[in-house]
Amino acid sequence: MMVPPPTAPAAAPLAQASVDSGEIVYTVAGNQRPDDPVTITYADETGALRTSENVSLPWRMTVIPTVPVNYVTxxxxxxxxxxxxxxxxxxxxxAQTDNTISATCNR
Structure with a gap:
């Protein structure tokens, strides 16, 4: 009588990298002149406006909003x-990609 060879246990499926479906990313980029301060105002996760001054480009901020407000200028x-x-x-x-001295994105 032939005995079938033992089978290896099934491999567990690879875990998917979890991405929060509510996550959004604000990005500001462009051609920053030397000694030209850039000021950025954005809506945080609660919709409150926050300001960052004298930033260097490119600038990026990731938030997971609890309100449907997405805004960056x-x-x-x-x-x-x-x-x-x-x-x-x-x-x-x-997106706003006009290469102007001010840019505003919202939805």
């Missing part, structure tokens, strides 16, 4: 600014 005296808001999958949901 950047201003300078003479730099060329652009902004983007992307979702957890990397899909752009708002």
């Amino acid at each position: 950047a201003s300078s005296s003479g730099s060329q600014l652009n902004c983007w808001i992307t979702d957890a999958r990397g899909v752009t949901v708002a």
Whole structure:
């Protein structure tokens, strides 16, 4: 009588990297002039506006909002600014790419 060879236990499926579906990323980039301070205002996870001054480009902030408010704006005296808001999958949901001294994205 033939005995079948033992079988290896089934491999566990690979764990998927968990991505919070509510995560959004604000990005501001462009051509920043030397000694030209850039000021960025964005909506935090509660929708409250926060300001970062004298930032260097590119700038990026990831938040997981608890309210449906996504907003980022950047201003300078003479730099060329652009902004983007992307979702957890990397899909752009708002953008302004005019290379102007101020850029605003919201949805």
